[in-house]
Amino acid sequence: MSNNDPLIWQVDAFTDVPFGGNPAAICLVQEYPSDEWMQQLASEMNLSETAFLVPLADPAEYQLRWFTPSVEVDLCGHATLAAAHVLWEQDRVEDDVVIRFQTRSGELACSRSASGITLDFPAAPLSALDDSKLESQLKAAMGIQKAEVLRTPFDLLMITESRETVVDLQPDFSLLTAVPTRGVIVTAAEDDAEFDFVSRFFAPRCGIEEDPVTGSAHCCLAPYWAQRLGTNTLVGYQASGRGGVVRCEVVADRVRLTGSAVTVLEGRLKVAVAGG
Numbered sequence: 535m536s537n538n539d540p541l542i543w544q545v546d547a548f549t550d551v552p553f554g555g556n557p558a559a560i561c562l563v564q565e566y567p568s569d570e571w572m573q574q575l576a577s578e579m580n581l582s583e584t585a586f587l588v589p590l591a592d593p594a595e596y597q598l599r600w601f602t603p604s605v606e607v608d609l610c611g612h613a614t615l616a617a618a619h620v621l622w623e624q625d626r627v628e629d630d631v632v633i634r635f636q637t638r639s640g641e642l643a644c645s646r647s648a649s650g651i652t653l654d655f656p657a658a659p660l661s662a663l664d665d666s667k668l669e670s671q672l673k674a675a676m677g678i679q680k681a682e683v684l685r686t687p688f689d690l691l692m693i694t695e696s697r698e699t700v701v702d703l704q705p706d707f708s709l710l711t712a713v714p715t716r717g718v719i720v721t722a723a724e725d726d727a728e729f730d731f732v733s734r735f736f737a738p739r740c741g742i743e744e745d746p747v748t749g750s751a752h753c754c755l756a757p758y759w760a761q762r763l764g765t766n767t768l769v770g771y772q773a774s775g776r777g778g779v780v781r782c783e784v785v786a787d788r789v790r791l792t793g794s795a796v797t798v799l800e801g802r803l804k805v806a807v808a809g810g
Contacts, residue, residue, distance in 0.1 A: 540807060544581070544799035545616035548747040548778035552796050555778040556747035558613035559584040560620045563807065566599070569606070571808035576601035582742045583613035587621075590636070594627050598635040598642070604741035607716070609639040609688070611749010611780075611791055615651050618644035619795035622651075650781070652792045657784065658686040658754035668713070675709035676718065686754045689717045689735075693758075697722045697732045701773050711738045719751045721758075729779075730768040731759045747778030749791050756782035756789045 541562045549555025559579040566572070566588055576584035580603050588597040598617060600610040614635060621627045633644045643654040663669055663683045672690060673679055678699065681692040690713070694700055700722045710718065717737035724732045733755055735748040752770055760766050766784040771777070781792040 539802040539804060542801055542803055543616075543620050543797055544579075545619055545795050545797050547612035547616040547619070547795045548749070548772075548780055548793035549776075549796060550794040552798050554776055555793070555795070556612040556745065556776065557581050557798070558610075558616040560587065560613070560617050561585070561803070562587045562589075562620075564588065566597070568808040572599070572601055573604075573606070575803075577603045579603075582745045583607070583610045585610070585613040585617050587617055589626075592634075594631045595634045595636065596621070598637050600637075602737075602740045602742055607740065609637070609655070609750045609753075611653060611655065611752065612747055612778075612793075614642060614644065614653055615749060615791075615793055616795055618646070618651050618653075620797065622646055623797060650792045650794045652790050653749060655750070655753050655789050655791060657757050657787050657789045658688065658750075660684045660686055660691065660754055660758060663690070671709075672713050672718065674706075675713055676703065676705050676720065678703070678720070681720075684754075684758075686719075688715075689719055689751065689754070690715045691754055691758070692718065692720045694720060694722045697724055697773075700732050700734055703734060705736055707736075707738050707743055710736060713739075716740060717742075717745070717748075717751070719748075719755065721755055723759075723763075724771060726771070728769065729771040730763060730765075731755065732771050732773050734773055744774055746774040746776040747772045747780065747793075749780065749793075752780050752782055752791055753789050756784050756791075760784040
């Protein structure tokens with residue numbers, strides 16, 4: 535094993551206990567390997583996201599890319615939180631310094647406080663779907679007939695009448711895979727006083743049937759519920775099997791997402807890195 539072997543960590547994000555939240559792999563390399571090699575590693579890790587970090591001249595600045603087991607994506611919240619967690623935990627960045635990630639979605643800043651790690655993400659605008667055929671296709675795949683359907687730059691959003699509809703949902707993934715979207719978010723108001731809204735996220739076209747906790751989905755969920763509930767500070771619960779809590783604050787056209795993370799594995803890769 536060489537000291538030049540890439541380092542890798544597995545981190546559970548949006549949770550403060552191991553085996554909760556959403557796991558992500560974080561791979562630190564000195565320069566990006568080939569896209570094919572990164573996709574192969576993401577497939578090998580078989581997590582909803584594997585993130586690749588490349589240090590830049592400023593010690594608090596890194597390039598960041600995210601891969602599902604089958605595709606590269608433009609934005610991922612939980613793997614960004616996990617990447618920041620690793621950099622602070624490994625003393626690569628001082629605790630009180632803001633980390634800046636250069637990504638396909640622009641610069642993303644991460645800060646740390648007693649309440650957790652806060653991601654500063656762009657809000658995702660919502661628009662009417664205006665496609666009755668697609669709406670019917672989606673509702674058939676999700677097994678939901680009563681829902682408002684909106685579109686985001688990445689996903690489709692379904693707003694249902696009850697948390698029970700969200701929690702008990704069992705999509706037909708053979709039908710859902712044919713729906714042309716990155717993913718489908720399903721949400722409802724939450725009855726529990728601890729949370730403001732509940733959600734789930736499905737993305738079979740990206741190789742993820744159900745994502746445990748999806749930070750990027752809250753870039754549209756937080757503004758939607760902020761407007762509907764009349765508050766810019768909210769707490770969302772993603773009701774997957776693992777479950778996770780995302781604390782949200784809407785500030786103009788940005789969304790601040792706060793959560794915790796736990797490292798469950800660290801090591802070195804013992805395979806050759808294919809150059810870019």
